[in-house]
Amino acid sequence: MEIIMTVLASILFAIGVYNLLQKQLLRIVVGTVLVSHGAHLYLLTMSKLKRGAPPVLEDGVTQYADPLPQALILTAIVISFGVTSFLLVLAYRTYTLNKTDNMEELRGNEHD
Amino acid sequence: MIFAIFAPLIIAILIPFLSRWKEKVHTGWLILPVPVAVFIYFVQFAGPNFEPQAYSVDWIPSLDISLSFYLDGLSLLFALLISGIGALVVFYSIYYLNNKEQLGHFYTYLYIFMFAMLGVVLSDNVFVLYTFWEFTSISSFLLIGYWHHRQKSRYGALKSMLITVFGGLSLLGGLILLTIVTGTTSIREMVSQSDVILESSYLPLILTFLLLGAFTKSAQFPFHIWLPDAMEAPTPVSAYLHSATMVKAGIYLMARFSPIFAGEPNFFIFLSLFGIVTLAWGSFMAVRQTDLKGILAYSTISQLGMIMAMLGFGTEIALFAAVFHILNHATFKGSLFMVAGIVDHETGTRDIRNLGGLMTFMPISATLALFGTFSMAGVPLPFLNGFFSKEMFFEATLANAGYGGFSDFLVILIPILAVVGSIFTFVYSMYLFFGTFRGEYQKEKVPQEPHEAPKLMLLAPFILVIGVITIALFPGFFNQGLITHAADAVTGAENNRDIYFWHGLVPAFYMSIAVVVVGALLYIFKPKWDGVYRVFPGTLSFNRVYDWGVEKLETGSNAITSRYMTGSLRLYMALLLSAIFLITTTVLILTGGANFEVNDVAPITTVEVIVAIIMTVAAVATIFTHNRIGMILVVGVIGFGLAILFVLYRAPDLALTQLIVETVTVTLFMLCFYHLPNLEKAKQSITHKTINIAISSGVGLLMMVIGISAYNSRSFDSISDYFIENSSELGGGYNAVNVILVDFRGIDTLFEVAVLFGAALGIYAMIKLRRDKGAK
Numbered sequence: 001m002e003i004i005m006t007v008l009a010s011i012l013f014a015i016g017v018y019n020l021l022q023k024q025l026l027r028i029v030v031g032t033v034l035v036s037h038g039a040h041l042y043l044l045t046m047s048k049l050k051r052g053a054p055p056v057l058e059d060g061v062t063q064y065a066d067p068l069p070q071a072l073i074l075t076a077i078v079i080s081f082g083v084t085s086f087l088l089v090l091a092y093r094t095y096t097l098n099k100t101d102n103m104e105e106l107r108g109n110e111h112d
Numbered sequence: 113m114i115f116a117i118f119a120p121l122i123i124a125i126l127i128p129f130l131s132r133w134k135e136k137v138h139t140g141w142l143i144l145p146v147p148v149a150v151f152i153y154f155v156q157f158a159g160p161n162f163e164p165q166a167y168s169v170d171w172i173p174s175l176d177i178s179l180s181f182y183l184d185g186l187s188l189l190f191a192l193l194i195s196g197i198g199a200l201v202v203f204y205s206i207y208y209l210n211n212k213e214q215l216g217h218f219y220t221y222l223y224i225f226m227f228a229m230l231g232v233v234l235s236d237n238v239f240v241l242y243t244f245w246e247f248t249s250i251s252s253f254l255l256i257g258y259w260h261h262r263q264k265s266r267y268g269a270l271k272s273m274l275i276t277v278f279g280g281l282s283l284l285g286g287l288i289l290l291t292i293v294t295g296t297t298s299i300r301e302m303v304s305q306s307d308v309i310l311e312s313s314y315l316p317l318i319l320t321f322l323l324l325g326a327f328t329k330s331a332q333f334p335f336h337i338w339l340p341d342a343m344e345a346p347t348p349v350s351a352y353l354h355s356a357t358m359v360k361a362g363i364y365l366m367a368r369f370s371p372i373f374a375g376e377p378n379f380f381i382f383l384s385l386f387g388i389v390t391l392a393w394g395s396f397m398a399v400r401q402t403d404l405k406g407i408l409a410y411s412t413i414s415q416l417g418m419i420m421a422m423l424g425f426g427t428e429i430a431l432f433a434a435v436f437h438i439l440n441h442a443t444f445k446g447s448l449f450m451v452a453g454i455v456d457h458e459t460g461t462r463d464i465r466n467l468g469g470l471m472t473f474m475p476i477s478a479t480l481a482l483f484g485t486f487s488m489a490g491v492p493l494p495f496l497n498g499f500f501s502k503e504m505f506f507e508a509t510l511a512n513a514g515y516g517g518f519s520d521f522l523v524i525l526i527p528i529l530a531v532v533g534s535i536f537t538f539v540y541s542m543y544l545f546f547g548t549f550r551g552e553y554q555k556e557k558v559p560q561e562p563h564e565a566p567k568l569m570l571l572a573p574f575i576l577v578i579g580v581i582t583i584a585l586f587p588g589f590f591n592q593g594l595i596t597h598a599a600d601a602v603t604g605a606e607n608n609r610d611i612y613f614w615h616g617l618v619p620a621f622y623m624s625i626a627v628v629v630v631g632a633l634l635y636i637f638k639p640k641w642d643g644v645y646r647v648f649p650g651t652l653s654f655n656r657v658y659d660w661g662v663e664k665l666e667t668g669s670n671a672i673t674s675r676y677m678t679g680s681l682r683l684y685m686a687l688l689l690s691a692i693f694l695i696t697t698t699v700l701i702l703t704g705g706a707n708f709e710v711n712d713v714a715p716i717t718t719v720e721v722i723v724a725i726i727m728t729v730a731a732v733a734t735i736f737t738h739n740r741i742g743m744i745l746v747v748g749v750i751g752f753g754l755a756i757l758f759v760l761y762r763a764p765d766l767a768l769t770q771l772i773v774e775t776v777t778v779t780l781f782m783l784c785f786y787h788l789p790n791l792e793k794a795k796q797s798i799t800h801k802t803i804n805i806a807i808s809s810g811v812g813l814l815m816m817v818i819g820i821s822a823y824n825s826r827s828f829d830s831i832s833d834y835f836i837e838n839s840s841e842l843g844g845g846y847n848a849v850n851v852i853l854v855d856f857r858g859i860d861t862l863f864e865v866a867v868l869f870g871a872a873l874g875i876y877a878m879i880k881l882r883r884d885k886g887a888k
């Protein structure tokens with residue numbers, strides 16, 4: 001199962017990177033979302049899947065899923081959420097100010 | 113001793129305050145006592161019973177760098193030249209520069225230079241030597257560019273800076289290698305380990321670096337090109353830096369290391385070859401010049417080449433003659449520059465084609481120039497010191513023994529080039545004197561009515577000419593007090609050579625006579641043959657190479673930068689990702705990190721495979737969707753798919769968070785997309801598309817390979833058992849993930865909260881703050 005999940009994460013990476021290389025701002029934002037999804041899945045996969053119960057302690061259960069990667073992913077989800085929402089608003093502002101969402105046209109101005 | 117070295121620096125700091133009163137008294141008068149005092153301080157060491165002095169203060173003990181100074185004969189000779197000619201130059205400059213100039217700047221630079229130069233010749237520690245060395249480059253740069261409103265001054269200053277700093281840096285390389293080889297930073301200890309250096313495998317590198325440093329500083333062929341352009345500096349500077357002191361720093365360096373390398377075949381070949389070629393080329397080119405200072409610049413180049421060649425010979429007589437000529441050259445060349453400055457000052461031109469017949473107007477200057485030029489030419493008269501050292505030079509050229517191979521050829525070549533160079537030296541010396549002071553006075557070409565300079569302005573060159581004559585008349589006195597000790601320092605042995613005017617009918621005498629006769633004939637018939645310069649070198653010159661190099665360097669680097677710094681984020685992204693891909697793949701291949709052995713995996717179940725397929729389809733769909741609502745939904749599908757996977761993989765908290773976050777993100781997307789244009793079909797070229805596909809699939813594949821290999825090569829167990837075992841006992845909770853988040857690893861959570869807070873603030877600021885509203 002882990003192999004399939006690794007492949008899935010890699011597909012998410014590849015498509016995220018492809019979106020990052022596009023010109024439209026929104027595609028770039030979508031690209032970052034895909035890459036972070038890929039990274040989260042990757043993290044979870046690397047810590048072995050389905051080895052026991054959810055990490056909520058119960059009497060009589062000896063085998064639990066690894067709680068540490070879950071904590072890490074939780075942190076990562078929240079952070080990438082913050083970054084994504086920031087990027088979205090940034091894209092929105094960029095568009096309203098510059099009247100374009102084409103990255104090739106956004107090349108600074110003569111004062112740079 | 114340390115006070116003598118640092119005195120000019122201390123005064124240089126005070127000069128800006130002193131120069132405020134320049135309306136009342138010329139700044140030069142106020143600071144003139146400093147070099148005089150330094151000179152007197154050093155003179156007291158000179159004498160037949162000279163003993164070397166050492167002095168040391170800690171500077172950076174941990175790096176074995178201390179301000180250690182060592183005064184032996186060679187250092188004493190240089191220190192006397194620096195402080196003595198320094199005093200004369202300051203005195204001369206009082207009359208040369210008037211109050212309207214920025215005197216504060218001038219004297220500050222000049223005194224920093226004097227300090228640096230004293231430091232160079234007295235340092236025993238190689239790194240201290242290098243520090244002072246670069247100080248001379250910097251102060252020389254400032255002095256050449258003194259009249260910075262002139263384009264030519266700036267050009268000359270930049271050129272000298274680039275060339276001498278290039279040499280300075282290679283010198284640093286050489287000194288570091290010497291330190292590594294010998295394990296000491298003291299020059300004296302390096303000399304005592306001369307055999308270690310000569311046997312070291314670094315020897316070729318050390319020699320190359322040191323020679324580059326010396327050749328650039330002392331304007332040796334082909335690095336001589338900066339010196340003629342440095343003539344844009346005020347004449348006192350040219351007289352001081354570019355004839356007597358700084359350009360001899362390279363000579364000093366070679367003389368200082370001479371006890372180590374003398375007798376080393378490559379040292380002989382390179383130093384002698386470049387020195388003798390510089391001698392011939394410099395004197396040949398000097399005849400072609402029309403500017404008085406231009407002639408003197410090329411003359412300096414050629415005389416420095418002569419000294420450098422003698423240092424290369426490494427024989428006892430050659431080293432003695434080299435030291436002797438350092439003194440002689442400083443005296444006559446300093447006086448000639450000052451006379452050239454006087455001529456410029458009094459007539460308004462330095463172009464020798466416009467000058468002539470000044471003898472009647474400026475008899476004293478003419479007399480001074482007569483002694484200077486004839487001494488430079490090596491005319492055999494008993495009161496001209498130039499002849500003494502030149503004859504010794506001829507004697508030395510004949511006394512070389514080869515080391516086999518090319519050096520044997522060089523031994524034959526040296527006397528020939530020496531005679532040729534001396535003939536041209538004779539020609540330009542005569543040209544310089546007769547062209548300026550004899551012949552027709554061309555009234556219409558001279559901007560000012562010429563008249564004799566003020567008496568005190570003539571005093572400095574007069575003193576130097578007195579030096580020329582007394583050295584020649586009483587060579588024994590200078591020999592006993594100074595030159596022998598300097599030669600001792602260079603050869604590393606006792607010298608008991610006497611200086612005589614008459615050597616008898618030796619070969620060197622015939623060479624001198626030949627130089628005078630052929631030189632006189634060539635000078636008389638100069639108009640008949642000087643057309644040869646139009647053929648050779650014609651328009652060929654190393655300046656062109658330099659200009660071409662500087663220009664190409666600039667345009668080339670501009671072209672390279674504008675090729676990849678296009679401002680296109682896509683390109684930067686592509687470059688970054690390709691670099692990551694290439695580097696990681698190389699490392700993977702080199703270390704054999706890829707490992708596809710499959711073991712210890714969970715069983716495959718249908719539900720997950722279906723979810724994975726759906727997510728894949730959705731991900732692929734993001735590329736092809738051109739409908740913004742479609743795009744949001746597709747992204748949502750991937751996020752919710754991930755949440756389902758979290759559920760399946762026993763991560764309830766993750767699934768919960770992922771669901772909420774995905775919902776909010778989709779909502780946000782909706783909000784923004786409403787204001788954004790539709791995703792039009794991207795117009796991208798086939799090449800771009802191919803490159804994008806290649807990069808993204810490359811990155812994806814790489815991640816896959818790394819993921820699988822990493823999964824299969826686990827080196828130790830997880831530490832998670834600790835968290836499971838202790839979460840209720842130590843953390844007081846049953847949900848291990850939550851206990852980790854707020855208890856075991858609470859700091860992470862704190863800053864994650866800070867990130868969210870920052871993002872929220874940023875979003876608020878972006879929406880609310882619109883500074884440009886007023887402008888619109």
